[in-house]
Amino acid sequence: MPQQTPAEFGPLEVRLMDLAWARQGEFSVRDAAEHLASLAYTTVMTTLDRLFKKGYLNRRMQDRAFFYSARYSRAELEQRQAGKLVSGLFSNSHSSPEALISCLVDAVGQYDESLLDELERRIAAKREELRNGETA
């Protein structure tokens, strides 16, 4: 499956995240600015700061310089995005037509555990009843 950067990133954020994943380690603002030579240092610095605040990058300070690294791998991030997308689509899916999806069971939300236990007991009882009816 071709790899894609999650859809919520802007073009510069995409390039910086690609850099973070390619490096597989830490890099400074200067490293990033040299890699993206066409952009101003301050632009790169601001965008890295934004990605850190959004939670996509780790950051630490050393000798008055920030060093960044990817917080999630590309695959992990895509999974989280897919999970969020799916959760958002499936909230109230049965009662709302907006999602244009037909689900087997409401995919998000909580069921009462004691209710589920009770339902399982009833199912087991009916299974037993059916088995006894077949063998009788």
Add this chain to the structure above:
Amino acid sequence: MSFGYAGRLLCLSLASFFLVFTSLNLLISLLAPLAIGFAERRRPRLGALLLLAVRLLPLAGGLLFVGILCVPSYLRLEPALDQEQAGPVSVVIALLGVVLCSVSLAASVRALRKSASFFRPAQETKLPGWAGSAGVIEGPASVLALTGVLHSRLVISRELLSALTAPELDIALRHEKAHLQSRDNLKRLLILLSPNLIPFLPGVRAMERSWARLTEWAADDRAVAGDYGDSILLADVLVRCARMRRPPEPLLTSSLLCCNGDLSARVDRLLGRPEPSHTSSAVPVATAALAAAGLGALALHPAILHAVHHALELLLD
């Protein structure tokens, strides 16, 4: 404001569509409890069809009025004057008609795009017993859903795919196949094209919930096809899926009571030896077609066209 011949027709069509739509919207909001009670006493498939017909009445009524009465009476009886005045009230109502159509179209397009984008992170896969397109996703554990309207695709979470045995997966897929054959996603789209203009009255929303519930029951019935062993198996799959669900993230607003009640009712129905579902919807469709044909024939009666044209002239002035 003065309009040409075509402009007056457009103004009249939009204004009359809006007025008929709004009137029928109010009517179904008030009659919703009766409609729900009647539908829920029928077999789920018929009950769902009845509720859908009532829910779509504003859209159908508006379109029928414009198509069968407004436009024919105008074309037959309106003199072809170059310019004629249209009253401000009719113009305002026509603009409301434009807004209504725009809002419903925008909501439908948004929903279609959302539905299509949902399948994007899925990995294509082949599922035994499923002839169409299917994909596996990472995400909430118990996802098994049919997305899309004209080209429906099945989506299943990896965790659920691993957890279900072959017979369990088969019965679950038969439930989704029932949704596919009933074109339930297309019906959802039609509901979007008929927005509720009176949200402060709870009737329409209650009708949609009841329709959704009966639709699920109908799909359950079709999947098990009267086999009691399959009913118990499907009930078991539903409960296991419910157990696999993760709690919602803080921004989601699922209702605990709603989920519990619906699941319990579905399981009880399945354990209570459901009757075989009737697959043919020929009688209701034929009845509706005959009724529409009858209405059409009646509407083209000259006296009726004159009366409608006179009423529309009053609206335009």
